[in-house]
Amino acid sequence: MAKVAFLGLGVMGYPMAGHLEAAGHEVTVFNRTAAKAATWAQDHKGGHAVTPREAAAGCDFVMACVGNDDDLRAVCLGADGAFAGMSEGAIFVDHTTVSAIVTRELAQLAQDAGLGYVDAPVSGGQAGAENGALSVMCGGSEAQYAAAEPIMAAYGKTVKRLGEVGMGQTAKMCNQICIAGLVQGLSEALHLAEKSGLDGEALVEVISGGAAGSWQMANRHKTMLADEYEHGFAVDWMRKDLAICLQAGDDVGASLPVTALVDQFYKDVQKMGGGRWDTSSLMKRLKFFG
Structure with missing residues (x-):
């Protein structure tokens, strides 16, 4: 000990x-x-x-x-x-x-x-x-x-x-990039389902066991469909992390276009007053903009 x-x-x-x-x-x-x-x-x-x-x-x-x-x-x-x-x-x-x-x-x-x-x-x-x-x-x-x-x-x-030293932080940046892209994709899929009259819970049941499945889908789809975001990792912290990701990309010459785009989507969420909402609140942004 x-x-x-x-x-x-x-x-x-x-x-x-x-x-x-x-x-x-x-x-x-x-x-x-x-x-x-x-x-x-x-x-x-x-x-x-x-x-x-x-x-x-x-x-x-x-x-x-x-x-x-x-x-x-x-x-x-x-x-x-x-x-x-x-x-x-x-x-x-x-x-x-x-x-x-x-x-x-x-x-x-x-x-x-x-x-x-x-x-x-x-x-x-x-x-x-x-x-x-x-x-x-x-x-x-x-x-x-x-x-x-x-x-x-x-x-x-x-x-x-x-x-x-430093490779741990680089790995964490890769982790955050994956999360940002996955949450945006999941948000768009659930948003399309709702706008089309498709039951979101039934959709997830069908697709979660295939290639579309993810931790975000398994653990966040219910609260996203319920429009609940008062839990998990806050948007303010995610934007802090994505800024580090983008700077790291610039430093080594790595193109991160999806990361840059989702970072701006999170900026929209902050403007909506959602800085302390969970990162899955990208779904709420889609609802806000129609």
Whole structure:
């Protein structure tokens, strides 16, 4: 068992930290809203700290799951940042979806300080985090990944190294691109069915077992047909991720036309007031525009 810090207790981080404690690790948490960290400590057997540095002190591993590039820099750097509290040889594992730029920047700073760094964004949403069934896409050295993998297994159903630092984030971008295209296609199919008088539930029953089937179809079609979007991964966060995807495409010369188009569709959803709606709200956009 290891001594572990967990930084960031959002809808993903809160249960992920809980799985670490349940697996027998000694866990100290930090959250920008201190009351949430105190609540986590009451719900579990772990401790809580007032700064990332305090949480990271003496830990073998420091895991982070925060909002964006700036949030990640804030918990890592500075006098109260995690890097300042970590001991030489400790490993920082970043579960945040961030840009390759900040990943490489922080990995280099970690290396300069004698620390390990694994970028390990996750997929599976809140349900995956709560059930300990996330997919974890990792980049980092073989040795540092091998050390961190048993820790991540507490909440990861699939944990895989895909290359050196940055490859985990690249894999997450590919994941988000697939989701965006699938949700738009599913939305259009269900929208056509409704406009044509075809029963959407019956349609899904027929086509879901064939080549059209997907996780999105299985898990989101009922709420999409019911015009319910108050769950899952928010449009605001998806647009943040798609911006990273598009920048990554520009950086390597990869054409991502569908991604760019769906990003604009999500922009429409934000203008409709749906920034906190689930990503399946692309269906609502189609209904709005007829």
